[in-house]
Amino acid sequence: MKIASWNVNSLRVRLPHLLDWLKAAEPDVVGIQETKCVDEQFPFAELEAAGYFAAHNGQKTYNGVALLARQPLTEVCRDMECFADEQRRVIAATVGGVRVVNVYVVNGQAVGSEKYDYKLRWLAGLRQYLGEELQKYPKLAVTGDYNIAPAPEDTHDPAVWEGGILCSEPERAAFRALLDLGLKDSFRLFEQPAASFTWWDYRQAAFRRNMGLRIDHILASDALAAACTGVRVHLEPRRLERPSDHAPVVSEFTV
């Protein structure tokens, strides 16, 4: 089973890229972030024609998350019961015996800001929620835009990023607290190329210069991580005209 995560930065704009990529990469499950549309605007018909079932947790203008799968999605949940939130940032479903939680973590804007406090509260809620999910579902994958670069090597230039938003110690501690539940950062189960990133700012030709961060992750429970055979960032969609600022990440499992 290939499980992917991709922040598309507007699904309506990026649908052609998504459909082309689904055909080329053939993922079994895809967690999508920043659909930026309401459920009525979600392209269910186009995705069904491409061979995918879909579930969406939509919001006008901002946020919005979806799960796509080649098998039916069951037990779909759109809320963390332990953390009330008006922003649509979570969707979970069961696919082929694997529980998949897809998240769009709060960006946080700047360390010390009101949004940063919300980010840390939100991550504490996510930790509680994932703990509960792990009790119910031993085989758990958590796809998402975490808006956290876990370590200095996940940034193109630690001198620029260390201590700032996406790279501050409280954010990294919150990320480690998720791993402490019994989850693995699947990307780091394998040897990886140096300077592997998943997001590059649209400005300053950042992608061409590989000035990126690794902030999109697929966490796997220990039971699922044991079945992981490889993880890779797909750079091709980021090279297209009018791309998302994020590239998809794909983890492969023998389940």
Place this chain on the structure above:
DNA sequence: ATGGTTGAAGATCAA
């Protein structure tokens, strides 16, 4: 030189 780009909304905000 406190810059730059994109998306959605709507004449600004979030990322």
